[in-house]
Amino acid sequence: MESLSVLLLHPFNAYLEQELDRRCRLIRFWESPPERRDEFLRAHAGSIRAVVGNANHGADAKLIDALPALEIVASFSVGIDRVDLAKCRERGIRVTNTPDVLTDDVADLAVGLAIAVLRRIPQADRHVRTGQWKAKGDFTLTTRGVLINVGCGAHVDEPELVSALVEKRLGGAGLDVYEHEPFAPEQLFGLDNVVVVPHVGSDTEETCMAMADLFSGKKVGIIGLGRIGLAIAKRVEAFDCPVNYYQRTKQAYPNYTYYPSVVELAANSDVLVVACPLNANTRHIVNREVMEALGPKGVLINIGRGPHVDEPEMVSALLDGRLGGAGLDVFEDEPNVPEALFALDNVVLVPHVGSATHETRTAMADLVLGNLEAHVLNKPLLTPVV
Numbered sequence: 001m002e003s004l005s006v007l008l009l010h011p012f013n014a015y016l017e018q019e020l021d022r023r024c025r026l027i028r029f030w031e032s033p034p035e036r037r038d039e040f041l042r043a044h045a046g047s048i049r050a051v052v053g054n055a056n057h058g059a060d061a062k063l064i065d066a067l068p069a070l071e072i073v074a075s076f077s078v079g080i081d082r083v084d085l086a087k088c089r090e091r092g093i094r095v096t097n098t099p100d101v102l103t104d105d106v107a108d109l110a111v112g113l114a115i116a117v118l119r120r121i122p123q124a125d126r127h128v129r130t131g132q133w134k135a136k137g138d139f140t141l142t143t144r145g146v147l148i149n150v151g152c153g154a155h156v157d158e159p160e161l162v163s164a165l166v167e168k169r170l171g172g173a174g175l176d177v178y179e180h181e182p183f184a185p186e187q188l189f190g191l192d193n194v195v196v197v198p199h200v201g202s203d204t205e206e207t208c209m210a211m212a213d214l215f216s217g218k219k220v221g222i223i224g225l226g227r228i229g230l231a232i233a234k235r236v237e238a239f240d241c242p243v244n245y246y247q248r249t250k251q252a253y254p255n256y257t258y259y260p261s262v263v264e265l266a267a268n269s270d271v272l273v274v275a276c277p278l279n280a281n282t283r284h285i286v287n288r289e290v291m292e293a294l295g296p297k298g299v300l301i302n303i304g305r306g307p308h309v310d311e312p313e314m315v316s317a318l319l320d321g322r323l324g325g326a327g328l329d330v331f332e333d334e335p336n337v338p339e340a341l342f343a344l345d346n347v348v349l350v351p352h353v354g355s356a357t358h359e360t361r362t363a364m365a366d367l368v369l370g371n372l373e374a375h376v377l378n379k380p381l382l383t384p385v386v
Contacts, residue, residue, distance in 0.1 A: 058082025
């Protein structure tokens with residue numbers, strides 16, 4: 001492949017970059033300043049025959065039009081929504097992706113996120129690392145916990161209580177006593193999840209509800225029962241979780257319950273997992289109506305693509321307590337993540353690492369290289385899309 005000029009759009013994998021550099025004439029797109037990209041493309045336009053991108057860096061119509069010698073677009077991802085497939089078909093440009101090899105990794109992460117959200121693993125980890133276990137004792141309340149104080153106002157760290165309620169780290173409170181009676185914190189007056197009474201009860205100890213939610217036995221709804229969706233279903237079955245699903249057509253899986261709409265699926269699920277391809281029909285497939293159906297005890301897991309979820313609506317639902325929690329690997333405008341999510345203890349965030357294991361990323365790189373080699377040798381492509 002020494003004669004093949006390859007435009008690598010982004011430095012997303014060191015092994016792939018090294019192998020392309022060794023086997024081909026590699027052109028690194030990111031080495032050109034953004035304001036000089038057009039000039040950079042014009043300088044190399046006549047020689048570039050292949051483009052290698054990924055889920056976030058694809059070949060749009062503008063890039064394709066700028067490369068008259070382009071023959072193949074090889075995507076280091078399953079998702080190809082950033083590739084203009086119509087333009088490629090029009091030009092006779094071949095397109096490949098990297099399916100199958102990342103199925104297990106993404107399915108593992110989906111289940112891991114669900115468990116992390118429900119069992120509050122990141123928060124428990126921080127409780128130990130920050131010395132809170134030794135200093136303050138056992139793990140703190142969850143977002144679904146309710147604090148009842150009919151003992152003494154000084155039993156509760158009142159500023160911390162107010163902060164936890166305002167930030168939704170505590171589900172609610174019923175207060176008969178206060179630190180500085182007859183004064184109660186005014187921030188509590190506007191909260192619907194707080195009941196305040198003027199020290200009219202008996203002097204008993206404060207009580208609280210417990211810590212985390214069980215994952216085993218939860219009803220798991222999967223949007224998209226393809227390779228990854230099926231792998232997720234197989235994994236959650238081991239936790240005795242009933243599996244529900246939605247996709248365009250009902251499949252012959254007697255152990256799984258089909259729902260003809262995403263809203264119906266959400267209404268009958270405790271955990272909703274997005275695992276479908278991104279296209280015009282699935283953009284914002286998880287919208288306000290779906291999140292309302294999932295409800296204040298439901299958990300949303302997105303290991304698909306960021307635009308599958310209406311992100312502003314999700315943030316609002318989480319802040320308002322209309323959605324119970326979320327585990328997110330993907331976002332609408334990566335690498336930008338809504339800052340409002342950072343303070344929420346019922347949300348687990350990871351930076352699009354669904355396939356990020358050494359073994360899988362190497363296998364994906366080998367597929368890209370194999371497809372390029374097959375193209376040069378005029379052999380059948382390993383994983384053709386177009």
